[in-house]
Amino acid sequence: MKITDIRVGIVRIPLKTPFVTALRRVDMAEDLVVKVITDDGHTGWGNAPATVVITGDSHASVASAIKDTIGPQILGMDIDDREAILQRIQHSMVHNTSAKAALDIAVHDLFGQKYRLPLYRFFGGLRQRITSDLTISLGEPEQMVQDAQKAIQAGYTNLKLKVGVDAALDIRRVRAIRQAAGPHIAIRLDANQGWKPKEAVRTIRRMEDAGLNIESIEQPVAASDTEGLKFVTDHVDTPIMADESAFSPGDVFHLLAIRACDLINIKLMKAGGLGPASQIASMAQASGIDCMMGCMLESKIGITAAASLSAGNPAIAINDLDAADLMADDPIIGGISYDRNELILPQAPGLGITDVAGWQEWDYR
Structure with missing residues (x-):
């Protein structure tokens, strides 16, 4: 099971009521959703909301980090080499933790799929x-x-x-x-x-x-x-x-x-x-x-x-x-x-x- 493609998209989900904290107000959740696709047709799912006031990550910065920097580093890698993939994700660039999290989650999803093991x-x-x-x-x-x-x-x-x-x-x-x-x-x-x-x-x-x-x-x-x-x-x-x-x-x-x-x-x-x-x-x-x-x-x-x-x-x-x-x-x-x-x-x-x-x-x- 090797990684052959990484796609980034977005979903927009209205909230039941506005989400208000000391730092921000949000009326609609906008979540970047990542697909990590393998050569045998499996898809691993990951996500990253933009939380600029906390992580410093915007939708544009997360998408760019995944497509231009981190994603290319793990293309072609085998899901069995999970730890090596995770290390490459973390060391490919500094900061950008939301982008890293999205790919990390998708890789874990694929690992569970390969061995038919619920992630928990x-x-x-x-x-x-x-x-x-x-x-x-x-x-x-x-x-x-x-x-x-x-x-x-x-x-x-x-x-x-x-x-x-x-x-x-x-x-x-x-x-x-x-x-x-x-x-x-x-x-x-x-x-x-x-x-x-x-x-x-x-x-x-x-x-x-x-x-x-x-x-x-x-x-x-x-x-x-x-x-x-x-x-x-x-x-x-x-x-x-x-x-x-x-x-x-x-x-x-x-x-x-x-x-x-x-x-x-x-x-x-x-x-x-x-x-x-x-x-x-x-x-x-x-x-x-x-x-x-x-x-x-x-x-x-x-x-x-x-x-x-x-x-x-x-x-x-x-x-x-x-x-x-x-x-x-x-x-x-x-x-x-x-x-x-x-x-x-x-x-x-x-x-x-x-x-x-x-x-x-x-x-x-």
Whole structure:
């Protein structure tokens, strides 16, 4: 099974409601979808959403990196040489992690297809179902309460609240949702780098003193401020999670070495695919640190890949893999399925994806 062609296209999927964070607002998911085609007629699927404010990757930069630089490096290679292909993907150029992730996912899909092995079993097969939270977008407290109530009615027992724009208002948001949700719903916060270190400590302590029972707080300070992240971690009781500070295995090594956080958020688009993400999970496990499997606003291709790693790896204890459930349509044929707040991994080989409706070739002009 040798790689003979790589094609890049795009799918556009409307969201059920706008996705709003401290960094951006999105009304429609636009996902680059990659086909890696082999000489025996198999197709491996990969994807990469453009998340300029986090990864720095645009649709044009991802497509160009795949077609002009990374893709040509792996043409003609045999899928059995999986590790050699993954190394070539990672070393073909610096940065461009979303492009690398798309090809990495497709290669893993093909490897599973060749050996008729569901990808979650390739990564350990620890469980076939995993539980995810649902993200509540940033907004006025009343709107966030309504969104939280809808999520709970849909079966979600874990909510991830976007905060980070106004610390005082953030406390009002969380207090209102806790009162509406009751004590048995797990609440996580994601500040998306929105606070200064001392501001974060003051805000989190006020939440602790108010008994709001926050499970964890994600990336309270700027991504580059690892000392500030450690300052927050050291001065509050609530577990602190690194997200934008934790891209590569090297980043995570530094965070673990200085004990800058209590948790690591792994995302395939940050790490550069399933290969580096697996390394991050192993490093965290060796350090006694749990991981969360997160995602960008990506289609069910990337969610199935991320869920496959999470389902097989004991270091990944928490999941934030709700992106596909935020979309009003599902053009991906196959892959994971949802049962309320659980993701069910497919038993079909690889990702279990057979087609993508509405796939349109990327225009390079």
